[in-house]
Amino acid sequence: MPHVTSFTGDAKPYREGAEPYADYRRAETLPFDQLVDLADRRLGGAVVAANDEFFAERENLLVPEPAVFAPERFGHKGKIMDGWETRRRRGVDEETPHPEADDHDWALIRLGVPGVVRGLVVDTAHFRGNYPQAVSVQATTAPASASAEELLADDVEWIEIVPRTEIGGHAANAFSVDVERRFTHLRLNQHPDGGVARLRVYGEVAPDPEWLDALGAFDLVALENGGAVEDASDRFYSPPTNTILPGRSRKMDDGWETRRRRDKGNDWVRYRLTGQAVIRAVEIDTTYLKGNAAGWAALFVQDQSSGTGEWTQILPRTRLLPDTVHRFLVDTPPSTHVRIDIFPDGGISRLRLFGSLTADGAKALAERTAELSG
16 A cells, blocks of 8 residues: 655744745655545535544545645634644543554545545645644445444444555645545544644546436536546646536636647547447536637547547537537437547636437446446
8 A cells, every 4th residue: 555655754843934835745746646536525525524623624624725824823722724633632641641552533524426546645734743643544335425423333344545654744645545446435544633634535436327327318528427537638727627527617717728829739638438328418618718718619529449449520610609608419429438629729617418328338337336346
């Protein structure tokens, strides 16, 4: 179970007037950081419960933005931190003032979408001398609406995906996970106490095939339904994964935007659908992209299950308007992948591809889910 980074021990104390992130410790790249954050609040992730949140609330763990440090901000309980922070643990009496070796605090996290976890980041940003000495992470599969009491019941099987490992303060502590199982909930343990700013859970979405079968037609590229971004020409201003998040874009950087091109090329994103499917309707949304929306767009499909690898155009190059939802009815062959080309550059906020899985696509998804369920 590789600890991708090797940060341990305290960070230096904060110096008044310094840039809070100047000495923050993190890896330049991670092997899994292009995957979706399964615990993203925008997908429905939540911290269901924690045994202690005396100094800072558990909900801060899943805030999408980086943790903020306000040096002058104090409350009646002490320093106000942007993270989850518990009180200091103590022993039972004056003869044993220190906590026992197994003493720890915990938080229960419901993933926004079920999936296979490939990596985690336990971020202790701004927790310089008050971070946990070590962390461990367990995972289980339960109904999305399971309560804390149900998750903590004796008959719930928790599988360790990160063993107890020492971490560092003011650092992005990263772990690779090699457990080929579909999970819905995590238990983050900090030993013996302390604070964690953020938790990121990178992985691959594994949707419920029975639910999708009941829906019949649905958005085949949506993250919550198992769609994914495989590659893109440009990620300069914002990631292409934003285009398949739930709901409408709320601001300009909530979509995908590229740098300005100075050549004769164009930008593109390649998506993998939930499974082999037939697309019947397309929605290309440029909401909040007013002076930087793509000028034109074209769509192509590919069926990798057939082994041909050929791209078939389903939407010719079409003019896009800024800050507008564009809708098209299409007639497509069975496909597993879609590529959107935008001309010459700019961005879109959302892409929706409505349709249904083929019989082969539904069968493959059901078999994969059964395999991941053990």
